[in-house]
Amino acid sequence: MTTSAVATATTVAEILAGVLDEPAAALREQPILAAHDWDSITSLEALAHLEAHFDMSLDLTAFNAARTVDDLTALVHEHRNHPTGD
């Protein structure tokens, strides 16, 4: 993983931890989002927070399809490298 990818992964995990009100370590131990308090409200707060932080607009269908922290990290990373121009 590149330095940039590691930094993105760390930031995504921190944002998700903040939204879920859990330590980042808890997400590392259990990366499946559904195992946490991940409902439509928290997921949309995470979306708003990620988009504001990374200054991007994600595809909501792809965002909703993400099941784990790694899935979301990959989505953000992918968008940073290949923005869709949304």
Add this chain to the structure above:
Amino acid sequence: MRAGSVPSRQTLLESTDPVLSRKAGRQLRKLPADPELRPVTVAVLATCTVGPYRDLLTSALVGAGMWPSIDEGAYGSFEMTLASGRFTTGGEPDLVSLLMDESFFLPADWSPAAVPALAAYVEGRLHTLRELIAAGLAGTAATVVLHTVPLPAQVRDGLISLRDRAAVAQLWAGLNAGLLDLAREHPQVVTADLAGLLADAPFAARDDRLHRYADLPYTDGALLLLAGEVRRAAQARAGLSRKVLALDLDNTLWGGVLGETGADGIELGGLYPGNAYRQLQLSIRRLREQGVILVLASKNDAALVDEVLVGHPEMVLGADAFAVRAVNWKAKAGNLRAAAESLGLSTESMVFLDDSPFERGHVAAELPGTVVLDPSGDPAHLVRTVLRTGWFDVLDLTRTDRERPQLYRARALRSDFSTGFGSSSDYLTALGLRLAPAAVTGYTVARAAQLAARTNQFNLTGERFDGATTTAMSTSPDHLVATFEVSDRFGDEGVVGAVWVHRDGGRWRVLNLVLSCRVLGRGIDLAIAGWLARQARAAGATRLEASYVASKKNGVAAGFWSAAGFAADARPGSFVLDLTTEPGDLPGWITLRERSDA
């Protein structure tokens, strides 16, 4: 704030970052109620998903010194709840916030070939809303906050004829005019111009993804704007708005440093940046005309400042604009404290504007209740810095509001006058105090409600009767609501006190008595008690009952009922005056002038 990770109240209040506000609101909702903040109950009724609005509203209200309990109406129950007037599952809310989108006003589908039919439909829905609000208001004293609705791009851009597009924009402007008109029609309604605010904000009104996915018609940014408007209404209703604007001079009211450039070298008026300072002064003058008291707090040579105040042709705020001028080399915190004292106000009623980080930091540290504003940066933003948060908002302007700057200027002069007398009774006699009690009228209801909301020190029971309740009591044979005007040789103080009384045959009970702190210490309170006893006795009452409910701020009134001749009753905090004998004399230095039968 007890949670370490929650930003300061002023940060929450001034936040333009929806991510920060939403996160703070979510954290705040997990905390127990903060007893130092004013409790406020808000019902949210929505034509769509409430979603993040609740957290954003929590954050904004806490920022203004309120602790909200927010009751969210069930999804899809907007019309039914509004019509029923039962807005919460518990007691009566203080505010009802309506969150509305175009789905309420538009048909599911419409024909671009029939714009007049669309106009008729929208008008019909506005009529329905008007009726629902009238029905809802019948059963509540809550303030209902609604908002204008932006015209969706999908509707506007769905018309390819420019003429039809203009016609639809016109019908939508008519809808929003109707929503704004509801505030004129009902004193309990406040309409926030969300559509107008969005035109001047860095937020999109809508995120189409969230609209389609979760029925969220507004972005978090748009909801933050709306939460700010509801906060302003709640703040004004609760009497938490500020009364005093304290101003620095150099690089604040004008550009440059007077001591360095001289009066003719300061930047004021003309082209940029002088025009920005002149615009700030014009805006501040308009605040003054609406009752905001101005204080000058400048480390400067007083003679040089006078030269500018009197002689500079572009100076809008002359010497008379300021109730207190503290132009000296002393610490500003001390000057503000002294200014507050001479005005009979608290430093918590002040907003302080100064370009110096040192002065701002010192005042913030010494006077934590004073709002400190930072005018540094481009002077073009000065007006926005002062106005955008709505520090001075009130629900309605009263005559007293408009006259307040002059009243307080007279009060500051009165402080000087008082130094030449041997005793306070000599001084009070020389003041020529006049007290005019009158039954509350349509003209004074707003002022009585404002006094109930804003008076903390001489507030006997803490019952904050609002305009609707006061109006209802004023027409009820079982109640008496009276207001009290005070004047003296320096001028008319206006309505400074109010009393709410329950009349039950021979037994009258004072529900609350409030008196503005600016007239305390003159015996006005005792004269009011004496007047009330005479009114009750003349009406055949044999007992006048009253109570004192202690709060953090009303210690000044703790001994009032005893001082007024009432005997302590068996229940703690309860007092009674026997009216079978003649009440004691009124203070000799006060002349009673009854304006009408109360």
